[in-house]
Amino acid sequence: MIHDRDRQRVDRRRLLAGAVLAGVVLAGFWPGALTPAQAAAPDDPVSLVRTVYTKAAAGTNGLPERDFLALLSADLRRLWQARAKPVGLAEAERLRAAVFGPGAGGGRDLAVKRVTNIPGLPKERIVAVEFTVGSEPRQVYVHLAPADSGWAIVNIIYDEGEDFRRIAEQGSRVAS
Secondary structure, X not given: OHHHHHHHHHHXXXXXXXXXXXXXXXXXXXXXXXXXXXXXXXXXXXXXXXXXXXXXXXXOOOOXXXXXXXXXXXXHHHHHHHOOOOOOOOHHHHHHHHHHOOOOOOOOOEXXXXXXXXXXXXXXXXXXXXXXXXXXEEEEEEEEEEEOOEEEEEEEEEOOOOEHHHHHHHHHHHHO
C-alpha cells in the first residue's frame, strides 16, 4: 500500500509537469500569442527582415509606419520623419517605396521570393531580399546593426544604386 501512494504521488507530479509543459508549448503556438515582430527572434536578422518585407508586400494593411519606424536606427528614423512627404502617395505606398525601392509603389504586385544573410561583417549584418515587382525580378540589401532590442535598420540599398539613407537625406533637405 505504501508503494501505491508513492506511485500515485509520482504520477500526479508527472501529470502536473506535463500539463505545465503542454501549456507553455501551446502558448507559444496559439494564434495571436506573439506578434510577428516578437515571433522573429531578436537575434535572427534574416527572420526580422523576412517578416518586415512580407508585411510590406501585403500592401495597405501590411506594415504600419509606426512599426517601420521602430525598426530604423535613431538617425535614420529622424531623417525619415523630417523628409518632405511626396504628394499624391498614401502612407502604404510611401512605405512600400521605402522598403522595396523607387518604382515599387503605385499598387503594383510585390512578391518576396528569398531572404538570405550575406556573410562577412563581424557585428553588423547585410540581408539580401529577392522579390518581384509585377514580373520584374529585383533585389535590395538591408544593412542592420545591433540595437538594444535586437537589430536596427541602418540603410536599405536598392538595386538601381540608390539607397534609403540618401533618399531620406535629400527629402529632409527639401523639407527644411
